[in-house]
Amino acid sequence: MNNFKLLKKLLHYVGKHKVKIYYLIFLSLLGVGFEVLKPLPIKFIVDNVLSDHALSPGMIAFFNSFGGVPGKIPLLSICIGAMVVFVIGNACVSIYASHLTTKVCQTMVHELSIDLFDKVQRLSLSFYSKNKVGELLQRISGDVYVVYSLVASIILPAITALATLIGMFYIMATINVLLACIAISVVPALALLLYIFYKPMNDSTVEQYNLLGELSAFMQQSLTSIKIIQAYSSENYTRDKFMGHSKQYSAAYVRSTKISMIYVILTGVITGLATAVVIGVGAFNGLQLKISIGELFVFLGYIGALFGPVNSLSNTVATAVTIGARSKRIFELMDSQETVSEKANAIELHNVQGDIELQNVEFGYGKNNDSKRILKDFNLKVSAGQIVALVGQTGAGKTSLISLLLRFYDPWKGKILIDGKDISDVKIASLRSHIALVLQDSFIFPMSIKENIAFGNPDATLDEIKDAAKASYAHDFIMRLPKGYDTVASEGGVSLSGGEKQRISLARAFLRKSAILILDEPTSALDARTESNIFKALKKYSSGRTVFIISHRLSTIRNADMIITLKDGVIAEKGTHENLISQDKLYAELYKFQHV
Numbered sequence: 001m002n003n004f005k006l007l008k009k010l011l012h013y014v015g016k017h018k019v020k021i022y023y024l025i026f027l028s029l030l031g032v033g034f035e036v037l038k039p040l041p042i043k044f045i046v047d048n049v050l051s052d053h054a055l056s057p058g059m060i061a062f063f064n065s066f067g068g069v070p071g072k073i074p075l076l077s078i079c080i081g082a083m084v085v086f087v088i089g090n091a092c093v094s095i096y097a098s099h100l101t102t103k104v105c106q107t108m109v110h111e112l113s114i115d116l117f118d119k120v121q122r123l124s125l126s127f128y129s130k131n132k133v134g135e136l137l138q139r140i141s142g143d144v145y146v147v148y149s150l151v152a153s154i155i156l157p158a159i160t161a162l163a164t165l166i167g168m169f170y171i172m173a174t175i176n177v178l179l180a181c182i183a184i185s186v187v188p189a190l191a192l193l194l195y196i197f198y199k200p201m202n203d204s205t206v207e208q209y210n211l212l213g214e215l216s217a218f219m220q221q222s223l224t225s226i227k228i229i230q231a232y233s234s235e236n237y238t239r240d241k242f243m244g245h246s247k248q249y250s251a252a253y254v255r256s257t258k259i260s261m262i263y264v265i266l267t268g269v270i271t272g273l274a275t276a277v278v279i280g281v282g283a284f285n286g287l288q289l290k291i292s293i294g295e296l297f298v299f300l301g302y303i304g305a306l307f308g309p310v311n312s313l314s315n316t317v318a319t320a321v322t323i324g325a326r327s328k329r330i331f332e333l334m335d336s337q338e339t340v341s342e343k344a345n346a347i348e349l350h351n352v353q354g355d356i357e358l359q360n361v362e363f364g365y366g367k368n369n370d371s372k373r374i375l376k377d378f379n380l381k382v383s384a385g386q387i388v389a390l391v392g393q394t395g396a397g398k399t400s401l402i403s404l405l406l407r408f409y410d411p412w413k414g415k416i417l418i419d420g421k422d423i424s425d426v427k428i429a430s431l432r433s434h435i436a437l438v439l440q441d442s443f444i445f446p447m448s449i450k451e452n453i454a455f456g457n458p459d460a461t462l463d464e465i466k467d468a469a470k471a472s473y474a475h476d477f478i479m480r481l482p483k484g485y486d487t488v489a490s491e492g493g494v495s496l497s498g499g500e501k502q503r504i505s506l507a508r509a510f511l512r513k514s515a516i517l518i519l520d521e522p523t524s525a526l527d528a529r530t531e532s533n534i535f536k537a538l539k540k541y542s543s544g545r546t547v548f549i550i551s552h553r554l555s556t557i558r559n560a561d562m563i564i565t566l567k568d569g570v571i572a573e574k575g576t577h578e579n580l581i582s583q584d585k586l587y588a589e590l591y592k593f594q595h596v
Contacts, residue, residue, distance in 0.1 A: 006327040009334075013108045013147050014155070020104045021151065027097040028160045034090035036167040039301035041079035041086075047294030049076045101156065105148040112144045116334060124340040124409060135213035137220060139333055143209070143326040153319045161309035161316070168302050168309075175295045179278055183302075186274040186310055190267060194317050197263045201318065204256035205325040211249040213329070218245050260318055271310055340410050346427040352434040352515040353419050354384035354546030356405070361414035363400055374400045376569040378414070382562070384515075387539070387547040389557035391587065392566035398550045401566075402518050405548070406435055418516075436512040440521035442505035444496060449478055450485040452504055456512040464511060471538075472506035473530055499530065506534065517547045531556055554591045563587065 014021060047053040049072050055063070063069045070078060117140055165184070172180035222229065222238055229238050358380045364372035374397045382388050390398040403409050404416060407428055416423050423431055436456060445452055453468060454460045460468075465485065469475040477500055481487040489495060496504070506522055519538075535556055538547070551557050558577040565572045565580070565587045572586050580587035 006324055006331060007150075009331055010147055010150050010323075010327055013112055014151060016111070017104050017108065020100070021155070024097060024101055024104065024151075024156060025159055027093055027100070028156050029163055031090055031093040031097065032160055032163040032167060034086045034093065035164060036171065038083065038086045038090070039298045040171075041083045042301060043294040043298040044079050045076060045294070046297050048072075049079070051293070053294070101152050105151050108147045108151070109144050112147050112330070113140060116140050116144060116330065119334055119336070123336060127336060127339070135217040136333070138213045138216040139329050143330050146323045146326045146330065149319060149323050154316050154323065157312050158316050161312040164309040171298075172302055175298065179281055182281060183274060183278050186271055189270050189274075190310065190313070193263065193266055193270065197259065198317075198321065200259050201256070201263065201321045202324060204252065204259050205322050206328065208249070208252040208256045209325050209329060211245070211252045215245045215249045218242060263318060264315070340407050340428070342428050343425060345425075346430075347421070347425055348430045349418065349421065349426050349434055354382075354515045354544075355417075355419050356380075356382040356516070356546060357415075357417040357420075358401075358404075359415045359417070361404065361411045361416065363404060363409065363411045365400075365409075373412075374569050375404075375411070378570065380564070380571065382546060382548075384419075384546055385544050386561040387542065387549065387559075389549045389551065389560035389563045390566060391551070391554060391557070391563060391590065392572070396566035397569045398566055399520060402437075402520055402548060402550065405516070405518065406437065407431060434514050435516045435518060436509035436514040438502075438505045438509045438517075438519045438522040442498075442501040444489045444501050444504060446489060448483075448486050448488050449481065449504065452489060453485075453507045453511055455508055456514075460511055465507075468507040468511035469504075471510050472503045473534055474500070474503035474507050477503075499527070503530075503534075515545060517542055517545050519548065520550045521552065522549070535559070554587075565590075 048055055055069065060069055120136060120140065165187075169180055169184050172183060218241065222242065229235060358378055361375055361378040362373060363375040365374065378397075378401070390401065392398055400409075404411055405423075407423060410424065418426075418431070418434075445455065450462065450465055453465050462485070466475060469478055478485055478487075502522060509517060509519070531553070539559065549557055549560065557563060560577070562574060563577060563580055564574040567586060573580060573583060575583070581591060
């Protein structure tokens, strides 16, 4: 995607605040007016107060309209007063404009961040299997500031610089056209320099931010897996890997900075040479009496200020290069295809009973080919209110089946129906609102225990939260916490044991009161007695719900209404515990193995 298209996308966020942006431009131009007028009083002081030069006809007419031409002392007072007004006026406008710019730009950053975060949440799990979370965090939290820079470092400075150049050139041209042309000749020279350096600056900046994303991703991965790193005494190994990423980023940063530094230095050389020429020619004209001493002072004042906006324009271009690189990273993410997408005419699910049917489902991770197929021509009917247990060896397709029900992925072939409706025709949020999920790795948010349990049902009352906690045998240990249900869990729930986290997750699922309940190894961290009690409660608490249980502990699922044994992506056998034991096949073999 070229930088013009990226700029157009960014301008969408600027356009939402165009009235305020126009006001900021007005303030910028007002500030330019004060800046351009600041050197003029010096001319009148030198030529008309300290010397005996006559005022121009235009100034005489101006003063006559206010009662007459002032004497030298009143004129000096007017000039000093004008200088004070210009300086204070410029300062006041700058302070107010800076505050308003920050406020407006931060609002745009907020809007872009929300849009990007919403997009990331909609992307399917296959996207996360190919992208590093830390690198995504860098884009969402850091790269989004490009929209801030677009306004604060490009649009407003560019308009200000151009207006300043035009204003100064006009006034200088009224004094001496030759000198004005010499001063402004620096612009095409800078344009040529920009043409030469643009691509190297762009490429080095893109490389720099890509490597920064990789470094951030590695840090995030390392910190989230710190327990494994310490357990295996791999601190030195991880440090070496970090050092490698850091060195790559540092080298890219040095390359990018070196190119930008050379560009800025050459810009300074060109403007410095032009300044020297202007001063030389101006002084010569002064000696030839072609300009007054006051005009020369004014001209030199403008020369000193002229190259400020010229340098500002060159720095604006360098900033634009950085913005282009970072914008590319943002819109690569924003434009990522959602492999699990919602149809334009998707429907809502209402009054779900929980009848589930899979028809000729085939699925695998990655591209559609035999070597990656997990589920093969899979057919299954589950009646509303049934408790169904899925068993089988690792890789048999149990978790894949659950992921398809939640539309974390879409099947390669076939249909999945809930109450006779194809879930691909249903709004994703509507589908998932009728399903509660408990995973083996129970995630606890860094918020209160009460909020963790009510995560899927934030309107629940405290009594309902406690009832769900009691059903999952979590209430007693919660009451022993320092603040009971108001105790804030640490990030990731590291202050809780594995069993405590699983019971909180179960309470969260119970509280949601969804028509379909999915439990993926929900009690793996619990002792046998607690697990047995929870499954007794589950039988009562899940009345009327369709429940899927994945468990390697076969003793805990013997009371399920239907037990399905998976092998190589197909149903090897199904029935009740007693039926499967009597068949003496795969399930009976697995059961006997666990009870030897």
